[in-house]
Amino acid sequence: MKDKTFVIIGNSAAGLSCIEAIRENDKDSKIINISQEAHPPYSRCLLSYYLAGAIDKERLWVRSKDYYKDFNVEPLLKTEVASIDEKNKTVKVSGGRTINFDCLLFGAGGSAKKVDLKGIDKKGVFYLRTLDDADRIRAMLKCVKDVAVLGGGLIGLRAAYGLSRQGKKVHVIVKSSHVFSQILDFESADMIRQELVQNGIQIRTGLAAVEILGKEKCEGVLLDDGSRFECQLVIIGKGVSANIDLLKDKVKINEGIIVDDYLRTSQDFIYAAGDVAEGYDVLEGKPSVNAIWPAAVRQGKIAGFNISGQKTIYEGSCRMNSVDFFGIACISFGIVRPQGSEFEELIHGNLSKNIYRKIVLKNNRIVGGILVTDVEKHGVYMHLALQKIDISDIKDILVDEYFDFGKVIPLIKRQKDSFTRPEYQDANSTYTSIF
Amino acid sequence: METKKIFCDITKCVGCRACELACAVEHSATRDLFLAILESPRPKKRIDTQFIEKDVFQSIGCQHCDDPPCVEACMASCIHKDKKTGKVDIDTKRCVACWMCIMACPFAAISRKAATENKALKCDLCPERECPACVDSCPTRALYHEARKDWAKREKNKVLIKK
Numbered sequence: 001m002k003d004k005t006f007v008i009i010g011n012s013a014a015g016l017s018c019i020e021a022i023r024e025n026d027k028d029s030k031i032i033n034i035s036q037e038a039h040p041p042y043s044r045c046l047l048s049y050y051l052a053g054a055i056d057k058e059r060l061w062v063r064s065k066d067y068y069k070d071f072n073v074e075p076l077l078k079t080e081v082a083s084i085d086e087k088n089k090t091v092k093v094s095g096g097r098t099i100n101f102d103c104l105l106f107g108a109g110g111s112a113k114k115v116d117l118k119g120i121d122k123k124g125v126f127y128l129r130t131l132d133d134a135d136r137i138r139a140m141l142k143c144v145k146d147v148a149v150l151g152g153g154l155i156g157l158r159a160a161y162g163l164s165r166q167g168k169k170v171h172v173i174v175k176s177s178h179v180f181s182q183i184l185d186f187e188s189a190d191m192i193r194q195e196l197v198q199n200g201i202q203i204r205t206g207l208a209a210v211e212i213l214g215k216e217k218c219e220g221v222l223l224d225d226g227s228r229f230e231c232q233l234v235i236i237g238k239g240v241s242a243n244i245d246l247l248k249d250k251v252k253i254n255e256g257i258i259v260d261d262y263l264r265t266s267q268d269f270i271y272a273a274g275d276v277a278e279g280y281d282v283l284e285g286k287p288s289v290n291a292i293w294p295a296a297v298r299q300g301k302i303a304g305f306n307i308s309g310q311k312t313i314y315e316g317s318c319r320m321n322s323v324d325f326f327g328i329a330c331i332s333f334g335i336v337r338p339q340g341s342e343f344e345e346l347i348h349g350n351l352s353k354n355i356y357r358k359i360v361l362k363n364n365r366i367v368g369g370i371l372v373t374d375v376e377k378h379g380v381y382m383h384l385a386l387q388k389i390d391i392s393d394i395k396d397i398l399v400d401e402y403f404d405f406g407k408v409i410p411l412i413k414r415q416k417d418s419f420t421r422p423e424y425q426d427a428n429s430t431y432t433s434i435f
Numbered sequence: 436m437e438t439k440k441i442f443c444d445i446t447k448c449v450g451c452r453a454c455e456l457a458c459a460v461e462h463s464a465t466r467d468l469f470l471a472i473l474e475s476p477r478p479k480k481r482i483d484t485q486f487i488e489k490d491v492f493q494s495i496g497c498q499h500c501d502d503p504p505c506v507e508a509c510m511a512s513c514i515h516k517d518k519k520t521g522k523v524d525i526d527t528k529r530c531v532a533c534w535m536c537i538m539a540c541p542f543a544a545i546s547r548k549a550a551t552e553n554k555a556l557k558c559d560l561c562p563e564r565e566c567p568a569c570v571d572s573c574p575t576r577a578l579y580h581e582a583r584k585d586w587a588k589r590e591k592n593k594v595l596i597k598k
Contacts (some may be wrong), residue, residue, distance in 0.1 A: 045510035049531050059529055062512035294508040294539060302542045322534045329547065373535060376543050381543035405542050406485025406493055421541060423498040426583060429590055430445040434491065
């Protein structure tokens, strides 16, 4: 019988997988899950699909109705954490309740980066981060014809895509010279941009909004080149910043909360995971905040194992993103725009078919890549990269059309110890016996 | 119980693609080779025959991994690993075609069902059959549907026979 108390702050990817990992080892200890949102666990990444009307609300819930009962967790929804006292190991929540804990997982996620813009408090200006945001946007869609999206990253363009699927005229204003400047190179980003433009989304690069026009309601946007256009809705997608204020001055913080190989912060009994954590990035070779769903799940899980006493090392993740607009898929990972002579790029492109494959190498190891349309083999490349496999033997066919997992089999034989998943050995076992 | 999945004996595989055909037919509406060819959209295979080097082939599909990266990556939480059977399944109804699973799969075992609707597609171990269609169809008996420990035992015995 274990009688500890674990407090999990946040009920998205990191929090949920942490709860599930703890319960694999420890059925009895008390788990309290705090979230400032009133909703049961939902997937934030699905909000743009919800906005597009592609899915209904029911499909946002990523866990069953009885989730908290099944996992024997006390949910404290719609509850703000007022403060964390790391000396006495207590958490004070809104309403005045103080909770003692033995271990805490901090998975408070991120918030939309706020921008300072004239007229930003007018009606019809939104960030898109929470379900409430999405609901508010959906509620006013009926009286909206034109939409301005500020930001050409994932949040902005996914929202733009969703709203154009709803039949709205969407104008995307991008400050940098091309869309997806964080996750794609110019060539692939241009393919996506063309596809969006062909489908009626207006994209204006190299421009910034300076003012949101209108009296009370938003009526238009003024740009820094002096031009203006009408719109009734503005969505701001300027990125996400980690919600780290609660732990400021209590643990070591850089861009996010610094964690060790066990996802522990500089306080032994406080763990951090998800968009707040600055975990190890294998391909960058340094800690970095990778605010993506898969990394949050992985980190939450590993933290959960460690919290419940099963020592597990976090092997690190890498940056990766996947988008699909109008049937054109595009996935990228790691370093996509290398700077420096130590990098090598292998590229295969066929513009007429919207096919693009680029793999970035450093010392004959893959460190990044972009695939457009022909995306199925993405994982093969990425895992070769994460395991730091020497690919010099297959370098000449790496970005060919017919490259597939079969070409990796000889590598598994030669670099057996680097391939850590047991499934690799399953695939390799009979190949090895041929010779 | 240990996960039962499909193993390919590379020494026996001749790359004939009979498994691919059987897989597509099994996942067609009519389940008949000659009618399946006429179906629209064409049924899709979930197993891939791959060339490794001269005269060496393999047939590979979902590995139903011990620690599946696709399950962690799925932002719609529609991929699950069954605790009892170890099988990794996609709840297609909830799939939103974000391709996060494709992004994460080390074996490129997931594909896009492009013809009518966009959904992730992979080996489901033929839930309506006792033995998956690809295994039954293999003319050289290169495919096995079994747990890892049985596979390992078979491999060990094979080496003994060779000697």
